[in-house]
Amino acid sequence: MRSPHQNYEKGKVLSLTSSVPVIGEEKQQVSRITRFIQRFGVIGLLQKAGITKTKGFSVECVIDFLLTLVFIHKNLYRTMVAQNNIPPFAKDTAYRLLNDPRWEWIGFLLTLGATITAWFKTLTSEQRVKAIIFDDSAYVRDRSKKVELLARVKDHVTGRYFKGFRMLTAGWTDGASFVPLSFALLSSSREKNRLYEQGPDVPKGSHGETRRKQAIQPATAVMLEMFQQILTQVQDFQYVLFDSWFSWPDVIKGICQHQRHVICMLKDMPHIVYGYEGKEYRLSDLYQAIGRQTRNKAYISSVLVSYYGLPARVVFVRNRNGGKREWLALLTTDTAISEEEVIRVYGLRWDIEVFFKACKSFLGLAKECQSRTYDAMVAHTAMVFLRHMLLTVENREQNDSRAHGELFYLYCDEVADLEFSRAFFMIIDLLTQTLRENLFLSDAVIGQLIDSFMDKLPLSLKNRLCIRAA
Structure with a gap:
């Protein structure tokens, strides 16, 4: 797999100008996650949804970190409190972004989903059947007590009750790819089934207040509301x-x-x-x-x-x-289609079941973030859906038959290579500074020493670091 770092050139002295080193004058090769963010204008869509920061680390930096977490097998809380300078910002920076009730995460997700489905449209024929799928799945918080709007919910699959939410989800499919468009974490419309009520005061008229009101409505009413919102952005389905x-x-x-x-x-x-x-x-x-x-x-x-x-x-x-x-x-x-076509099209509904399985087994849904506020759980779910979009685009773009599970491990390998490359080039940079400051060697001599060292590296390491001759 290619390293996210650019290729090493002989005769160039390394310079560590950021957390990811820039080598020579070539442009740094970005990771798949960064490429996805740039390709679909994720930061611009976040700004349209009101998700912005006026100072400190950028939204792009925080979102990139949150997306990467699951691929490095890290928990949000444990990563934030660990003393390893990863990420470079404090934990309050991430939690402020997740907990803010003003942010319209679901609107952002719908707009991004519409952008991706429009891109998929260029890859498929007009005759291909497309559909919107609705279904719900268990968002389990069995060990929680003081989680906002936590409810006792019945799982209609097993018939058992659990503590958590019903995650009502809508997604678009063309039979080859599934794109989540919207969701709602439903509590219970019955007050006696709600184990913990609304938490801190939420600004009136904010998206957080709207989401909380929606959470205690019947699922069918929320479903129709979601469908009307989807129609404002996505029309390419029958x-x-x-x-x-x-x-x-x-x-x-x-x-x-x-x-x-x-x-x-x-x-x-x-x-x-x-x-x-x-x-x-x-x-x-x-x-x-x-x-x-x-x-x-x-x-x-x-x-x-x-x-x-x-x-x-x-x-x-x-x-x-x-x-x-x-x-x-x-x-x-649709009384014009045949019985066989009815059965075939309904079979597309299986895509959302695969989606739920991927989110829970690979993408950290309800496991990675243990925040107690309703807004943080909504933001976390949006991040999980965003990861799935990333994998879906990768799967469709490569036009192969790999399952999302295999793609998940591919992303893990890339992030691992990124960490290895970062550590390697930091060592090289420190070595360069040491030679310059203590032995008073010129850049030309240092460059020759580094070239000689790079030439002696095993081929496997050269491939991981994308080292090539000048």
């Missing part, structure tokens, strides 16, 4: 996909009002009915009424229905996971 937990009439009708189609899983509920041949049926009764219509391996049967004033198609597929029923049901408001 479908909205979600699981049965969100398949309520108000949600489906609310999305269709914006000229987008829905494909979702259905749940058999007695008060949700479907119009068929002049009668209304609950889902299980509808399945019995139409019976098995086909021997197609992909699905059991399909029927056009009226769904609270909307024309829709319900596709019954085989339940291969076992359970009480032999079937599962999908609903789409």
Whole structure:
């Protein structure tokens, strides 16, 4: 792997002008993280979201550090209190950035996501199906007690309760790449389930106050609000996909009002009915009424229905996971596509499950930052999503089949090389100064000694340091 330092040239005396040495007159080669920040104008988007600093270390410096943490296997708190001058700023600098309720992290994330999806658009055909996916996942803080808006939340996958939040997430996919666009850390709308209420006073009208109000709203209301915000930035998609937990009439009708189609899983509920041949049926009764219509391996049967004033198609597929029923049901408001296409497009929803797994297993979600304020948890989650965007762009740009896990370790290797190179060239710089000050050698003689030393390095070290001949 190439070192983030530029190539060494013979005859040049090293000069340590920053924490990363500049060698010769060539431009320093930037790391992948820095390249991503510059390529998509991350700092400019942060400024548009109001995330700025008027003095001290720049926002770019702090953000670069926060993004790098997980790739060097470091915890934010332990890294900040360690006496190793990494990072060069004090811990209060990082915590002030994370804890400020004025910053619009979610708006920043959406704008950056829109920029990345626009770049992906140049890589795919217009005929390719694109979709927005909604889902939630557990943001666990089981060991916490005095975390702002901490709630007792039920995990609908396991059926168990945990302490933490429901992380409602929306992302864009074209089947090849997944880009997170927005999220909300939901507490509980029931006061009795909230274990700790709002912390310090938050400025009225600030983004922090808005986020806290949103955190105690029902998930379906927040979902529709997020969808409307996404439409202001991203329009390149045809479908909205979600699981049965969100398949309520108000949600489906609310999305269709914006000229987008829905494909979702259905749940058999007695008060949700479907119009068929002049009668209304609950889902299980509808399945019995139409019976098995086909021997197609992909699905059991399909029927056009009226769904609270909307024309829709319900596709019954085989339940291969076992359970009480032999079937599962999908609903789409796009009645023009085939049953096979409904199943295929809904399969894109798996991308968000992979995203959740990557964030929790590799990118430090809910583990790296243990702050107690709600704003810090939102900022931390935005940083995790930003890391995933970085890996997604790298994966798409290289057009290979590597999983995000492999890319994570690739980034770890690069950061390790960066630390090795930094230490190596600091030693060389100190050696140069020592020779000049104590032996009174000229720069020409020192250059010859350094050249001779570099020539004797093993090839493996030369490759890591990108040393080449003049």
